[in-house]
Amino acid sequence: MIRLFKHYVPYAVLFLGLLDILLLFGAAELGYVVRLHQLGSRVDPIGNRLPQLLIFAAALEVAMIAVGVYGADALQSLRRATARLLVAISLGVILLSAVYFLSPMLSFWRSNLLYAMGFAAAAMIGLRILLGKMLGSHVFKRRIVVLGAGMRAARLKALAAQPQSAFVVVGYVSMSEANRVIPEAIARDAIYNLADHVVLLNASEVVLALEERRNALPLKDLLRIKTTGVHVNEISSFLERETGRVDLQSVNPSWLIFSDGFSSGRMLSSIFKRLFDVAASLALLALLAPLVAVIAIAIKLESRGPAFYRQRRVGRYGTGFDCIKLRSMRQDAEVAGRAVWAEKDDPRITRIGRFIRKVRIDELPQCWSVLKGEMSFVGPRPERPQFVEDLEQQLPYYAERHMVKPGITGWAQINYPYGASIEDSRQKLEYDLYYAKNYSPFLDLLILLQTIRVVLWPEGAR
Structure with a gap:
C-alpha cells in the first residue's frame, strides 16, 4: 500500500485509478475528434481544449470513487464493476452539467459529451476485462x-x-x-x-x-x-x-501513545473543516427544506406524534447536546425514555421511517447541529448517554472517540453495516479510532464521496 495524506491506498487501486484517468482523458478527446470529423470540421490542437478534457476526466473519476468502483467487491466482480461504472458515468454527467452551468467556457457540445461517455464506458469495462484477475492476484x-x-x-x-x-x-x-x-x-x-x-x-x-x-x-x-x-x-x-481500523485485540496504550497520529497541530485543517461545515450546512438547509417539509408531512399523516424529535447525544469531550432527526419510529418506541437498540426489521419503524432510514433522509435536520458547531459532517456517530456509559465500561478506549467532533457520516458508517450490539459497537469503535488517529481533509473528502455509495446501495440501515 501507498500512504496518501495519512491514509493507505492499495497499489492495485492506485494503478487502476491512474489507468482510468488516462482512459477518461482519451475518451473525451476521441469523442471530440470523432464528432468533428462527422461534421466535416477542422480539429484544433489539443491544447485549445485541455481544460474541458481535464474537467471531464476529473468529474467522472470523482463519481467513480463516490459510487465504490474501486471497492473490494467491484474489483473482484466484473458484473458489479460494470454496474457501478454505468452509475458513475451517469452521476459524472450530472456533475458536469453543474460545472457547465457555472462555467460555460468549460463545456463540450452535448453530442461530444455523448460520444465521450460511450467511449469511456467501453474503455473502462474493456480494461477490467483485460486485467481480469490480475488486480486480485499476487502481482500487487x-x-x-x-x-x-x-x-x-x-x-x-x-x-x-x-x-x-x-x-x-x-x-x-x-x-x-x-x-x-x-x-x-x-x-x-x-x-x-x-x-x-x-x-x-x-x-x-x-x-x-x-x-x-x-x-x-x-x-x-x-x-x-x-x-x-x-x-x-x-x-x-x-x-x-x-x-483501515485500530485493532483492539492487539493494541496497547503504549502503541497509541508512541505511534503517529492524534496530532493537535492541524489548525489549518480544523479551520477548513469548520468553514466547510458552515457553508455546506447553510446550503443544504436552504436547498433541502422543501424535501424535509414533504417528508415531515408524510410522517404526520402516517402516525401520530411530532414529525421531528430531539434526542440527547454525547458530543466532543463528552459534552451532551440535543440531536434533531426526522421521526422514523412510532411515538411510543421507547417506554419511559429507556434507550433501546434498534433491531433488524424493527417493528417500531414506520413505513415512511424505513424508507428515510435507508436513504439517510432522517439525518438531514442534523445540519442544524452542524451549523451550531455541535457536530461536523464527518466524524464518529454520536451515541445516547445511556449507551455510552455501558460501552465505556465494556470497551477499552471508547472514551477516546469523543476527542473529535461527532459527525453525520463517518469512517465507520461507510465501512461497517449498521449494528446494534456490543460487538458491532466494538467494530465501529475500531474504525472511529482510525479516523481520530489519521484525520486529514483528504480522509474527510473520501468519506463524503463514499457516503454516496452507502445511500445508493444501502446495507444494514435500520
Missing part, C-alpha cells in the same frame, strides 16, 4: 514473513486468505510459542540466519506477531532484517494499515 500483493505461530499469526493467515487482501504470507517462523496453531511454521532454531531466510523468500516485510513480547523480542534478528532493507512492522500497525 506484498510478500510478508510472520514471526510467530500463535493466535495472532492465525489472524494474519485468515486476513491474507480474504480476496481483497493486499498481502500474501510467504512464511511463518515459530518463536517457541506455547500455543502454536500454525502447523507449517518453521521453528526459529531450525533457521541458521533469519535475515538470509527472509531475503531468500523475497519478502518485503516482516510482521512481529508474538503472543507475549515481554523479554521475548528477537532484537538481534530484527536488527539484521532491518539492515537488509526489509521493512519490520508489529501487528498493531500492520493491521491498522491493512484493515
